[in-house]
Amino acid sequence: MIVELGHFALVLALAVALYQTFVPLYGAARNDMRLMEMAAPAAIVQFFLVAFSFAALVHAYVNSDFSVLNVFQNSHSAKPFLYKITGAWANHEGSMLLWVLVMAAFTLAIAVFSGNLPASLKARVLGVQGAISSAFLLYINTVSSPFVRIPESRVPLEGQGMNPLLQDPALAMHPPMLYAGYVGFSVAFAFAIAALLEGKVDSAWARWVRPWTLAAWTFLTAGIALGSWWAYYELGWGGWWFWDPVENASFMPWLAGTALLHSAIVVEKRNALKTWTILLALITFSLSLVGMFLVRSGVLSSVHAFAVDPERGTFILAILAFFIGGSLFLYAIRAHALKLEGSFEPVSREGSLVLNNVLLSAATAAVFIGTLFPLAYEAVTGGGKITVGAPYFNLTFGILIIPLLLILPLGPLLAWKRGKLKAALSRLKVSALVAAVVAILASLLAGASIKAALGVGVGTWVLVGALQEWAGRVMLFRAPLKVALSRISSMPGHLWAMTLAHAGVGLIVLGAVISTAWKSEAINAMQPGQKVEIAGFEVLYKGDRQATGPNYLAEQSLFEIYRNGEKIAEEISEKRTFLGSRSMPTTEVALLHYPLGDLYIAIGDKTQMGRTVRIYFEPMIYLLWLGALMMVFGGFIGLMDRRFRVGVAERTDSRIAAQPAE
Amino acid sequence: MRGTGRAVLASLLLLLAALALTPATPFSPVSPVWAVEPDEILKDPELEARARKLSKNLRCLVCQNENIDESNAPLARDLRILLRERLKAGDTDEQALQYLVDRYGEYVLLKPRFAAHTLFLWLGPFLVLLAGLVGAAIYMRRRLRTAPEAASAEAPLSEEERQRLRELLDGKS
Numbered sequence: 114m115i116v117e118l119g120h121f122a123l124v125l126a127l128a129v130a131l132y133q134t135f136v137p138l139y140g141a142a143r144n145d146m147r148l149m150e151m152a153a154p155a156a157i158v159q160f161f162l163v164a165f166s167f168a169a170l171v172h173a174y175v176n177s178d179f180s181v182l183n184v185f186q187n188s189h190s191a192k193p194f195l196y197k198i199t200g201a202w203a204n205h206e207g208s209m210l211l212w213v214l215v216m217a218a219f220t221l222a223i224a225v226f227s228g229n230l231p232a233s234l235k236a237r238v239l240g241v242q243g244a245i246s247s248a249f250l251l252y253i254n255t256v257s258s259p260f261v262r263i264p265e266s267r268v269p270l271e272g273q274g275m276n277p278l279l280q281d282p283a284l285a286m287h288p289p290m291l292y293a294g295y296v297g298f299s300v301a302f303a304f305a306i307a308a309l310l311e312g313k314v315d316s317a318w319a320r321w322v323r324p325w326t327l328a329a330w331t332f333l334t335a336g337i338a339l340g341s342w343w344a345y346y347e348l349g350w351g352g353w354w355f356w357d358p359v360e361n362a363s364f365m366p367w368l369a370g371t372a373l374l375h376s377a378i379v380v381e382k383r384n385a386l387k388t389w390t391i392l393l394a395l396i397t398f399s400l401s402l403v404g405m406f407l408v409r410s411g412v413l414s415s416v417h418a419f420a421v422d423p424e425r426g427t428f429i430l431a432i433l434a435f436f437i438g439g440s441l442f443l444y445a446i447r448a449h450a451l452k453l454e455g456s457f458e459p460v461s462r463e464g465s466l467v468l469n470n471v472l473l474s475a476a477t478a479a480v481f482i483g484t485l486f487p488l489a490y491e492a493v494t495g496g497g498k499i500t501v502g503a504p505y506f507n508l509t510f511g512i513l514i515i516p517l518l519l520i521l522p523l524g525p526l527l528a529w530k531r532g533k534l535k536a537a538l539s540r541l542k543v544s545a546l547v548a549a550v551v552a553i554l555a556s557l558l559a560g561a562s563i564k565a566a567l568g569v570g571v572g573t574w575v576l577v578g579a580l581q582e583w584a585g586r587v588m589l590f591r592a593p594l595k596v597a598l599s600r601i602s603s604m605p606g607h608l609w610a611m612t613l614a615h616a617g618v619g620l621i622v623l624g625a626v627i628s629t630a631w632k633s634e635a636i637n638a639m640q641p642g643q644k645v646e647i648a649g650f651e652v653l654y655k656g657d658r659q660a661t662g663p664n665y666l667a668e669q670s671l672f673e674i675y676r677n678g679e680k681i682a683e684e685i686s687e688k689r690t691f692l693g694s695r696s697m698p699t700t701e702v703a704l705l706h707y708p709l710g711d712l713y714i715a716i717g718d719k720t721q722m723g724r725t726v727r728i729y730f731e732p733m734i735y736l737l738w739l740g741a742l743m744m745v746f747g748g749f750i751g752l753m754d755r756r757f758r759v760g761v762a763e764r765t766d767s768r769i770a771a772q773p774a775e
Numbered sequence: 776m777r778g779t780g781r782a783v784l785a786s787l788l789l790l791l792a793a794l795a796l797t798p799a800t801p802f803s804p805v806s807p808v809w810a811v812e813p814d815e816i817l818k819d820p821e822l823e824a825r826a827r828k829l830s831k832n833l834r835c836l837v838c839q840n841e842n843i844d845e846s847n848a849p850l851a852r853d854l855r856i857l858l859r860e861r862l863k864a865g866d867t868d869e870q871a872l873q874y875l876v877d878r879y880g881e882y883v884l885l886k887p888r889f890a891a892h893t894l895f896l897w898l899g900p901f902l903v904l905l906a907g908l909v910g911a912a913i914y915m916r917r918r919l920r921t922a923p924e925a926a927s928a929e930a931p932l933s934e935e936e937r938q939r940l941r942e943l944l945d946g947k948s
Contacts, residue, residue: 231935357840385918456918464915471907479900486896500834501896502842502885509900638813717812725813 116181119169120260123210126162126217127250129155133220133243137236141310149236153224156239159246160221167201167214170259174201180268183207183259189274191664191692199285200275205409205425206259208288212405213249215289215296220246223300223325230321237307238300245299248432256425277665277691277699283343291336291363295401297329298370302398302440305391309443312450314391319381322394324752326377327610330370331748337363338741346702351632351713351729353737354625356506361484362404365477369397372473375466383463383529385455388448389470395444399437400477406433412488458531465524465532472517479509518571518622521615522578526585544581548574561630568626576619583612610751617743624736628710631732638722644675648730650712651675657724665689670716670724672703686714686726710734811844812852817859826859829868832885833858833875842885854883 133155140148170183175197179185187204188197202211220242227235253259263269278284304322308314340360345353354360373393379386406412410426457463483501490499522544526537552570555561561569584590586608587600635647641656655671669687673680684703691699703714710732717725811830817823830844835851843851843858854875861871875883887893 352845355840457915458919459912459915467911467915471904471911474907475900475904478903482896482899486893490892498880498882499887499893500840500882500885501887502832502834502840504832504886505896508886509897513900513904636811636813636816722814 115169116173116260119166122162123166124254126159127247127254129159129162130243130247130250133159134240134247138240141233141236146232149232152236152239156220156224160217163214163217167210170207170210171198171201179272180263182261182263185263185269185272187275188272189664189692190271192275193663195285196275196280202288203275203279206257209253209257210259211288212292212296213246213253215292216246216299219296219300234307234311237310238303241303241306242299252428256428274691281343283339287336287339290332290339294329294333294336295366297325297332298366298398298401300325301373301394305394306440306443308391309447312447314387314451316381316384319377323377323381326373327748327751330374331745333367333370334741335745337367338738342738346704351731356503358484359408361480362407365480366397366400366404368473368477369393369400372470373397375469379463379466383455385457385463387451392444395440402433402436406430460534461532462524462527462529465520465527468520469517472513476510476513479513518575521575522582525582525611540585541578541581544574544577547577565626565630569623572619572622572626575622576616579612579615579619606750606754610747613747614744617740620736620740624734624740628731628734633730635728637726638720639726640723645728647728649676652728654726665691672714684714686716688716815855822862825868826862829858829871830855834883834885836879836883
């Protein structure tokens with residue numbers, strides 16, 4: 114019964130979403146206040162309908178209701194409770210429902226928190242959001258329903274089980290985070306469309322758009338980092354980024370979204386780059402849609418596989434074509450209406466942000482072209498196959514991103530409108546010096562190759578540059594400590610966000626370079642009692658034993674780790690075979706964290722030669738996650754910034770009005 | 776009302792953040808362990824290093840986007856052994872790759888060769904860069920020339936906005 118109610122709520126949600134699309138948009142065009150004001154209540158109702166529907170699906174999963182086809186195909190009664198819940202979105206139909214739920218949640222947030230938006234802008238934004246929701250609700254209701262029942266006479270007693278690889282805490286949170294990012298960019302998209310319809314973009318517009326973009330960006334960053342972290346311990350050899358199309362699908366909107374965050378600053382502060390920012394907002398969400406199409410349509414394995422089951426893929430492609438084509442068409446005919454713009458010199462804060470945007474766009478293009486080239490090639494040549502893999506991306510993306518890293522510390526030091534390059538450079542003397550010293554030490558003391566030494570130098574430059582900018586801003590070491598401390602405590606959130614995010618980029622570069630250049634490995638067939646040496650550790654293989662978990666059987670290998678002849682740890686590395694028909698074995702690595710890096714032990718099959726044991730030392734790989742964490746943390750602090758809400762919230766303090774405008 | 780709304784949003788965001796930061800269990804599931812098997816590794820470390828480097832540029836043909844160094848598919852193992860045999864026989868890196876391309880086609884290479892049919896692939900990103908730089912240069916030049924005074928150009932306020940401004944100035948927001 115609950116399942117049927119959930120299904121019914123989803124159909125109702127579609128009806129409400131259509132209402133939410135047409136009535137406010139028509140009202141805005143007619144300047145009819147009564148119709149425009151229907152948008153917010155519709156958005157609220159739509160959210161609760163979708164939420165109820167989603168809850169109904171989770172309910173079916175938690176209760177292992179195998180009369181629901183989707184639950185039968187993707188769940189198992191012996192699964193731990195957490196994975197019964199997350200199982201609801203670890204499949205195509207459920208994840209599409211999650212997408213729509215996140216979409217509805219963002220729409221609700223706009224409806225509730227945007228009291229001060231001009232009525233027509235608010236109506237149009239909510240209308241566009243409603244249109245996107247309608248398209249996906251239509252998709253779910255027609256070709257991708259998670260609520261299909263199995264006839265009562267044939268209801269199975271047990272489910273087929275969830276893919277064991279997905280039964281993991283990091284991966285449980287990965288899709289919601291990622292979707293919050295993808296879908297969050299729809300807000301910027303809706304604001305861009307609304308601006309085109311209104312024919313007006315100004316600082317206030319940018320001030321409304323920025324927090325939403327920052328929220329989406331923060332979620333997407335967290336989602337990508339979680340996925341990468343999971344891949345690190347999941348794939349058994351310590352890789353963390355593979356340039357897989359599925360990863361690229363999330364990376365493209367991230368890159369474009371990062372560019373959007375920066376260009377929106379120029380719109381707000383200087384009233385320039387307006388048409389470009391609008392285009393970027395359209396492109397960012399379009400790339401989210403492209404990403405979803407790539408992942409969800411099956412087109413990735415090959416154009417051929419897509420043609421075998423074309424119904425869903427074609428539907429998503431149609432949604433894609435409608436929103437991307439429609440928005441770009443609107444842009445083409447309306448962008449000229451936004452022409453009043455401020456001016457600036459090439460060497461200025463704006464200029465550096467323009468360069469940031471150009472480089473990020475080219476980097477996005479590299480990922481886009483590399484990801485889609487094999488598909489296009491196959492289609493154009495009639496079945497010709499070509500592979501574009503990691504080496505291509507490392508090369509092209511690397512060439513395009515290095516200049517961006519080099520200018521990154523400079524930008525924030527340039528003045529608006531007209532900056533002085535020499536002055537900015539001389540303020541960064543310390544950073545340059547530290548970077549050079551670190552690079553030289555890396556090559557002299559740690560035997561780094563030229564490439565690795567340069568990489569370490571660039572990472573240090575970004576990191577120290579970000580810290581130096583912060584130190585200069587709060588006048589650390591320059592003013593009395595008391596002054597510096599008071600400046601630190603009063604530094605606004607958006608500046609903390611910048612410092613943290615930029616320093617995070619530096620850490621990620623350092624983590625990537627160091628963990629790649631100094632990684633060491635020992636792959637052996639080991640007999641019990643045998644010892645292997647790696648990176649100053651000795652790993653002793655003790656032997657095997659069996660164990661049982663809630664829904665799996667495990668084969669465990671025991672290891673003892675010694676350093677300088679002293680035992681420092683005992684570890685278990687295991688392989689698991691899960692219940693259910695999807696019994697692909699998984700293994701669990703033993704992972705030990707030390708200040709210099711991670712010791713990583715994975716076991717393979719047992720042969721006559723012994724147990725295959727792969728041991729890796731991953732130097733300072735934690736810098737990657739630390740850097741990503743700082744970016745996410747920076748994003749949240751930025752969202753708490755009061756100034757993002759000034760244009761939105763009511764002013765209750767009259768003293769604020771007396772302060773000079775920013 | 777709005778104050779509570781903000782508080783709710785803030786706590787929701789914090790909750791999501793906390794969820795995102797919840798540490799994974801110390802043990803973490805992994806797919807069947809992949810990559811090079813102990814018995815494949817060559818005795819000569821220099822030759823093995825070359826083999827590993829080349830493997831990273833060779834596609835496991837039956838897998839999705841995996842190089843043969845990371846794949847546990849039987850075919851990947853065959854390719855790894857074949858590659859090592861070629862290296863032992865004295866092939867240069869280029870010869871060994873060519874040998875595999877002759878047998879399996881260019882599809883086996885993860886980094887497509889620069890040629891007429893991959894021109895767009897290799898040049899595309901840099902064309903975008905060029906277009907961006909040229910576009911930015913034109914934009915800035917035109918702005919500076921035509922609108923030196925428009926530095927703080929704002930669209931004139933609409934009637935609705937003027938009304939709102941009057942309200943704010945009169946202090947009855």
